[in-house]
Structure formats: C-alpha cells, structure tokens
Amino acid sequence: MHHQQLYTATSPPSFNDGQTRPSNHCRRPITMTQLSRTLVRIESRWVRLVRNFFHVVWSHLLSCSSAGRNRRYRQLKAGFSMPLAAAGDIPRVVDDGDATVCTGIEVESDVLSLKISLLGDCHIGKTSFMIKYVGDVEEKRGLEMAGLNLMDKVFVIRGAATIAFRIWDVAGDDQSLDHVPVACKDAVAILIMFDLTSRCTLNNVICWFQRARKWNKTAIPILIGTKFDDFVQLPLEMQWTIVNQARVYARAMKATLFFSSATHNINVNKIFKFITAKLFNLPWTVERNLTIGEPIIDF
Template identity: 65%
Template sequence: MAMRVLETITNMTQLCQKIVHINIRWSVLNKVPFFRQSFRFLWDRILMCSVGKSIQYRRLHRCASSPSPAAIECKFASGDPTTTCTDYDKDSDLVALKISLLGDCQIGKTSFVIKYVGDEQEHRCLQTTGLNLMDKTLFIKGARIAFSIWDVGGDHRSLDHVPVACKDAEAILFMFDLTSRCTLNSIIGWHRQARKWNQMAIPIIIGTKFDDFVQLPLDMQWTIVSQARMYTKAMKATLFFSSATHNINVNKIFKFITAKLFNLPWTVERNLTIGEPIIDY
C-alpha cells in the first residue's frame, strides 16, 4: 500500500514538472513577438543613426504613394499655408533635403531664395560672412520635405564655404545673370569647385533676371541662350531661365528637384523659344 502511494506521488510530481515546463515554453513563445518587435525597433534606430537620410527616403517611398502631376502642382503652390510648415519638433515623417546655390555676386541668388521661402523666412535665416541659410518645409502625402538652402556668397572670400555648402547636398544650383555673360562664364569654375566635394548632386543651371534679359536685342539673347545650352550639355545639367521679380520658374525648379529625387511622375516641358523662359535638359 505504501509503495502504491509513493508511486502515485512520484507520478504526480513528474506530471507537475511537465506541466510547469510546458507553461514555461508557452510563456516564452508568447513573448517571442514582443522580443522580435523590440529587436526590430532597436535595429531601425541603429540604421537611422548610421545611414541617416537614406532611411527617410525609403520611408517616403513606402508610406506615400506617388502623387499625380496635378497633385504636385497643388502641393507645391507658392504661398499656400497648408503646404508650408516651420515646426521641426515632430520629425518622424521629416525628410531633409540640402540645396546649395553657387554663383557670382549681384546675380540675384538671395532674391531667388527669398521669393521661394517667403519674406517671413528672410528674417529667420542664419547669416554668416559669405553664407546664408534659409529653409522651407512642404507636405506631400503625409510626409514633410524640408529644404535647407545654402546660399554661398559670390566673392573670393566665400570660396571657403563651398566645401561645407556642397557636401551632402542633393542638388546644386549654378546661377548666373542673364544680362551678364561674364557671370555665365563663371559657372564653369563654380562647377569645378563644387564637384571636388560632391559628384552625386543634381546639377541645375539657372539664369536669373529674365525680365531684364527680354529687353536685350534678339541677337544677344540668342548668343546667351546658345552658350547656356552648351554649358548645360557639358555639365549634364538642366537649364532654367527665371525671374524672382515676376516669380518665373522659381517654384517650378524646386518641384523639379523633388520629383527628380523621389521619382515622382512629374516632368517639366522643354521650352527653347527665344523671348520665353528657356527650359532645357
């Protein structure tokens, strides 16, 4: 009798141990998704810290469907308060894009930027000797795109700012005055300096002061257009004629940059008609 009781107790003890073992296994299995999610979260944090912007680019592609051309026109409309924002606290959906501006003095670079970012942003820009920084943020399909615009002064003392302005830039705007051929000739030197520090940025050539340019004789206009197009081909760039005074092609240039970077279904139409704002690529 005692032997049976002892055997029963032994069997019950073994059964309890198996039940406890099974419960522990189920407890671990139930926690696996939690550990997996925690690991993925930590891994994403590590990737974001190590590669920066590329993660943000992929997030924009994954979370946002590509807008239509009409939607892009609407989203990038100048002065639309629903598309601009200066709040950088909530950066979970923020994609920062660095844009550099290079060119000689007195060609209208700063006026060009102020026309795009708005007069209210002019007073919030960071100014140093030979370098101005301005910003503007847009909304596209739930993602925020923040342009950080680095405007390098055009004198020789400003050359020291070229490395920091061009490094990590997504696009570099080489600007010249359409009424001054010497400023057009200078963009070759600016391009050479910029490519020392950044060979991947999108090159864009911009002729400013188009409103004054159209007052020139047609033969002079044709000469400048031909030379600008030749430089555009040599630099594998895109050419825009613009006017900050009349807001000609200012917004369109930044639309083009954004569409180019994120493969959005929007392209500019070429315009090679003398007397109209030239667009060539």
C-alpha cells in the first residue's frame, strides 16, 4: 500500500548552463504520520487550555447555587443502613446501535456552550426541574415545539467569560420519541429522570437509557428521582424499596444517582455543578448520602 505524501518545496538545483531544471530531490516528503502527530499536539494544547480556564472560573460557578440547606426530613434512627441489592439482581443494559462520538462542546464567539439532555416519562417534573435551574424568564427560553423544549442557563464570569448550559427537555410521550436522536446527539450529559412516587416511571428508566445510548455513548449518565418532597411522605417500607431499586438501576447504567425536588430546590444546582466538575476534572466532589428519609446521592 502506498502512503500519501505531502511535499514542501525547496530551492531547485542550478546547472552549468545557468538553467534550473526539476529534480526528484527538490522536494522533502512529510509523511501523514508526522502531520497527524503535529495535529494531536495542537489538539492536546487546546484541551489543556480549556481545562486550565475552567479551573480558574470554577470557584465563581460555586456561588451560583441557591439551594437551601435547612431542610427537615423524616429519618430513621441513627445507624440505620441500607444494603444494595445483590449483583445478580442488576438488570442487564444493552447498548445497541452505532455510537456517536462527539465532544459536546460548542464555541460561539466568546460563549462556551454545553448541551445537556433530559429524558424520562411524561409528567415526572422534567420541565419544573429545568425551570428551577434556569429560571422562568422569557428571554431564557429557546426553541419550543411539540414534545421538545430548550432553555439556556448562561453564566457571565467577571464580565469576560460566558458559559451556556443548553438544556434539551424531551416531553416523554410516544409522539416525542422522534426527538430523542437530535436531543442526545452532541450532549455532554444525559439526565434520565423518574418520579419517586411512581414505580412505573422508575421501571422505564432502563428503556430511556438504552434509547439515549443508541445515539450517544460518550455523555455522562445521571439518574435523577424527582418530587423528593412528596416521596418522604410515603411509608418507610415503600421508600426503602424504591431507593434500593433506583440504586440497582443506577449501578447498571454506571450512573450517579440523585434524589431531587424542584419545589424546594433540593440537589438541582448540585447536579449541574457535578456535571461541570466531571467534564473538566475540577477539584469539587459530592458526598454520598444513603440515609433513608434524606435526598439520596449514590455513585
């Protein structure tokens, strides 16, 4: 197999009659391997610059949280622990279809845009979750069409750097399934959501995860249980069952599990901080919480 070569011109040789003639030795070959290595080095420097930039601005992103900390939950007695289901009970997750390899980072002028997708059944609180984070402001609304809502959360850091989270909310009914490919393509994170008070919506999260992975195998998966404020009113035995099942599903999807409430802004901002920290290897971590009666965080 012949390797394609690129050439750079050098000065042609002179002859006794003063004429210059073409020569097979007047061009120096540059192999495709050398060119590829150069491009890789350039790309690596760009990635380092982006990561260093986010290390500088991360401390300012932390100030965006408005979640309250004084919450009262129904708790079991101290020392109460909850074992995870046996490994044999974990459902098998099948990734089918071709992978869409993407960076999910879009640079428009001085705006760094990150696409995030919300998937799950109807009426589980996806839109309320998005509005709680973004704010119900008309100018923040993007594309609105049947079965698909888009909203932007924009941060201006010291008047110099602008970061935009572009959130795609798929309605969740059968008529909206056609929006899943475009919603998942190029996303950096996919949030699979369910209603903590509705077991059937939890049972469907594996199907939503498989639909998402068909179009995007690189996005960060996060499993989110909504309506935590209603969930804590359920009998403790039912809470135990739902928490255990959600942890099993999160483990099967290799996803981080969060329980949240848009009404009381529980873990809403924290989820987006977690996404940013994961994307850019920032020095911020979230603590695991497995206490029944409190908003679960598991990974």
